[in-house]
Amino acid sequence: MTVTVTKSHIVVAQNASGRNMNVPVYRLTAGRPGPKVYIQSSIHGAEVQGNVVIYHLLQKLKHLAVYGEVILVPNCNPIGTNIKAGEYTLGRFDPVNGTNWNRGYFYDEARVLDFASTVKPGTSVEQIKTRFRAYWREAIEQKLASPLGLGLAQQLNLQLQRLAVDADYVLDLHNGPVSARHIYIPENARSAAYCFNIEHCIFIPNVFAGALDEATFCPWWTLQSALEESFEHPPSFGIEAMTLEMGSQEVVKFDEGEQDAISILTYLNQRGVLNENHFQPKPMRRVGVELTNYKTLYTDFGGMVEYCAQPGSAVNKGEPLARVLNIDELDNDAATFTVTAPCDVIPILHFPSASVLSGTQLYKVFTQYYTLTENQ
Amino acid sequence: MTVTVTKSHIVVAQNASGRNMNVPVYRLTAGRPGPKVYIQSSIHGAEVQGNVVIYHLLQKLKHLAVYGEVILVPNCNPIGTNIKAGEYTLGRFDPVNGTNWNRGYFYDEARVLDFASTVKPGTSVEQIKTRFRAYWREAIEQKLASPLGLGLAQQLNLQLQRLAVDADYVLDLHNGPVSARHIYIPENARSAAYCFNIEHCIFIPNVFAGALDEATFCPWWTLQSALEESFEHPPSFGIEAMTLEMGSQEVVKFDEGEQDAISILTYLNQRGVLNENHFQPKPMRRVGVELTNYKTLYTDFGGMVEYCAQPGSAVNKGEPLARVLNIDELDNDAATFTVTAPCDVIPILHFPSASVLSGTQLYKVFTQYYTLTENQ
């Protein structure tokens, strides 16, 4: 059985010329039963490396024995990819109104609880999953059909979410500004941390803030919690959704993308999408942090900054993070000053420009982090 | 007793050159006891007409018998005012991250309820107000002093909010894109609708979405509700906060600004800041709508648009709102089409550019609106 790759395009928007903006959708299957996987990249337009990861995934998957189906959606935001402001891509938000392209997915806790109240004890997990998927797709489609319309980001998000609604495993490929690789993992799927070759892992709670990973796992997690009372043996739906941050934005690296693809295949191998001996997680240090301890360090000054800390390398309390130049005081001791770590941290990413206003996200850092060990 | 005008400047940010960005604060008092008023303008940088309104307010107030104190803060966002993108001002959101400049004010319902639980029955309204203001200022200052810093918009918002924390009447002067004048009024202060000379009034509930008016009235409203059970005669704090939309952005009109200033003085006259016979509300039609019925009409198409409806003028269901050109179909019947009103509406504002992508806020409209009559 060989893998079949089916390509289609979906229209997600129209531009000001009235032309359709479309997104490529690649579906891979070998006709074997198995889980469904949905992977998209570049919902933030400047975060392009995920497209290369998807390229390598597709090249490799088509020669592997795939179980179930894998849907790959590269370059999923054709608007955000194409707004230039100077040489860079203004890709994080809608240039018209500032809406983050990654905050308009659908979730409605009340609807999950409504559904939960209709589930009769004794229903099989598979029956529940089938019914809930239909129910949730219907909810997304109702939202999409809002009689007075929807904003562009939300329209885009919902159309992508509809593609992902049947998936068991959803991966949303992002990049940080200048960034080490890291991954957001729902707390109820902590074991996934050991399935990728990614050192830095952030564990997030069952809280919806608008992103695709949350929009995917929150309904199932909430449903599971709601059913725990009425079920003797609590059902486990096994739906996982994660955001993978594949290094820095504005950068394409084919070699690194191949390693990232292998990392993802390793995860899929653990989840039964593949059955290959050689895709095993690398023995490596893995570091965890709870979302609440993943902190942003804002500047209280404006100025020109050297980023002294390397993303991914620990910095102890009091050690330098940044050195700042004050162009109006070059003739005295205030010409430069140093920003130091307020506690022991691992800087994960920093602002991509040396010029910062006050209130800039200088660094995002792990605090109170810990080494992950599998028997934990 | 003559009015004294005291001018100061507060620093609200530093730019990338390390220079302080400051905001002018004008304080007017004649030494008479009375309420406190806080009025700011241009938190959205392209919405400049409020600055002209404040200019006229200051010119007029300095010749009037002012009771209490009036604080006027024009051009309160020196960052947003100065980001150009093409000829226009990119004033609604932080160009770095898309954060709306008007969504970072402070509110925390739990803190209000904590405070409420400390209020002993029998405490006078004035005592509660004094204590609560101190308590709330402290909360704002704690937030401002966050050990890892805050984003720029939030820093700016909190510094302005601190100036407004003692005020009884808070007015935040805005503009729409292409817009008729309208006003957001908290439902618990509906009578204010009759105190301005503004035709279109939106009544909003006790819900915090980040803006200054909400950040001002939500604490007091919530406190009042919380105390209603423990007080025989429920306290009335009389704090009012409103957002006034003074026509269209990117436009300065001195004459219209004078009329707007008179409208605001009329309101202040009703509230005891002035005691002048001639500042009486104009007899005029006033139209109300609940916030939930103030609707956005989004496009489901991209293209080039003529706005056929005039902001402020009623459009019946089925009548044209916009005519759209399709440049790829000029040789057939699809060359143009018409967007019609989905129900009876008053268009209040429309998008300021003829070029729209799908998902654009074409119009915001009153639906299920009604004429306001004072005995209602």
Place this chain on the structure above:
Amino acid sequence: MTVTVTKSHIVVAQNASGRNMNVPVYRLTAGRPGPKVYIQSSIHGAEVQGNVVIYHLLQKLKHLAVYGEVILVPNCNPIGTNIKAGEYTLGRFDPVNGTNWNRGYFYDEARVLDFASTVKPGTSVEQIKTRFRAYWREAIEQKLASPLGLGLAQQLNLQLQRLAVDADYVLDLHNGPVSARHIYIPENARSAAYCFNIEHCIFIPNVFAGALDEATFCPWWTLQSALEESFEHPPSFGIEAMTLEMGSQEVVKFDEGEQDAISILTYLNQRGVLNENHFQPKPMRRVGVELTNYKTLYTDFGGMVEYCAQPGSAVNKGEPLARVLNIDELDNDAATFTVTAPCDVIPILHFPSASVLSGTQLYKVFTQYYTLTENQ
């Protein structure tokens, strides 16, 4: 003989998603011999009204007896039309590098003179025209095929210019920021001023600054001048090219576009493209100015501005053009000041935002203008 409308699309660019960006081209002919006409619109992306004019031209032309061929190219810049920065369209220049979209057309005086040196006395005007067109097309195509490539704006311009190279009459439809209608007419075709229904006419010399009108008339005008010595009866090529400024950018008005279309048909009627009695120039005041007297008034201040003068209406020396608010001096006499006309002027357009930095083009004005009379 009825008019045939042939639609095609040409690819002028690829976006960052790798998708082709194309431009619609409508060709109208009734099979009658006659001149060639080329009309394009929206090379500056926010100047959209010309698209409506082309819509009306097409609707009308298809019912008229057309002589020769009319090529209509609406929305000729699919990149510039689709760069939003805030709600407005960043349409005047390439957002990557600031290149004005209207400055990359081809002209090379030396090549014209080279050609002129090959023309033998006695060659007929038609022969010269045919040979020169082939020669000039070849030059444009060589440029387009530059071995190391070309910048985006230049690629776009040259592809459009290639469409226009055979035309006898070339009209480039633009808009000003906030603007009265006006037209740029080459000095050697002054009589065209009486063929449109446009009040304000700017006469320009045989100087190339990069725009399509100049790129069209400069070669012929230069060729004609060069041949004047060797020809007893100097040849007259009759090629005309003009930039028409159809009011304000960011605005679509179908009714006004119909009037503009009639104005253009009136011109085409005088030039033999039509033969219709009812397309006659309106009797109206027409005002002329030499390009050198079409002046830009820059600000030497930054601030917030009311534009007191109406585009198209005369302002005498010393009368107010703008009133400026100074938000830091509201408490003293420097709160406002007035900018007055430095001489008698007709303001033709003004900056579209009330917020200006120092060095802003506040107004462009006619100075030393005069009423045009046909016997002049």
Place this chain on the structure above:
Amino acid sequence: MTVTVTKSHIVVAQNASGRNMNVPVYRLTAGRPGPKVYIQSSIHGAEVQGNVVIYHLLQKLKHLAVYGEVILVPNCNPIGTNIKAGEYTLGRFDPVNGTNWNRGYFYDEARVLDFASTVKPGTSVEQIKTRFRAYWREAIEQKLASPLGLGLAQQLNLQLQRLAVDADYVLDLHNGPVSARHIYIPENARSAAYCFNIEHCIFIPNVFAGALDEATFCPWWTLQSALEESFEHPPSFGIEAMTLEMGSQEVVKFDEGEQDAISILTYLNQRGVLNENHFQPKPMRRVGVELTNYKTLYTDFGGMVEYCAQPGSAVNKGEPLARVLNIDELDNDAATFTVTAPCDVIPILHFPSASVLSGTQLYKVFTQYYTLTENQ
């Protein structure tokens, strides 16, 4: 004799709030006679590393025996430094109109020739220099005083140029997008190539294209040429002006800035501003190219790009420069393609974003370059 550092600020613009935008000017002298030096940085707002170089220059110069005077002007464009568009600085051009901040300096060949015609044979070089400087300053000031005003970029440029008009040595510190260090040297001062520690040298002719280096050397070079006929021993004015490209934009590196400062001090040491044994040019490979052979490679495609070539490292004809991903063709052989060098090149800089439209400046490269040897 110790070095005195005098700091002042000049106002170069007003922002839309009406506030003055100023530029720091540091003047260093020890009271010894000697040449005048003018060094500025960051006329392009995102090119910030030059500010660090000036910081190090100032720290070092204040401990050295300075001959003459050194004027240091860091952060010379307070507007361009502070326009953010997304996280990056939109620093190369005025966001209002696209005008490159580095193209509005003054030069007028006719005025130089006018002056030359007034120089009597036998006048000493010093007399000519003194008179010409006064003459040229007057010309700049006349331009600055244009009765109808000037555009912002030009106002800024002329005010800086006025500071530099007396200087013998003018250095304008820039950065490329992602760039190796390189330097623009006028052909008539080729020997300067051996005075810095910069490997890549571009030799430019006596042609004015708007930048400060050209605006500085063109007048003197032209004057010298004009006087060559009338002078038996042609005068040599020894005025040098260069643009130094100090690596990549958006980056601050203190350590590298110190090396750059040493490189500049080495040059100044050769020119008599210092008299220090230890500032000697490093023995190193130096590579030269004529400006006409410094080529831009534009893309003829849009897509996502990996830059395979390292700025500063030679690439032979046919070797890869870039690898391009085509997100719509991941399922076939067109998924990627390679852009190769059209001839032997040294890539000096490349575009800073992986996302490119067609017509993007992918690389700027040396072609037909050669190793510089001092006896050449």
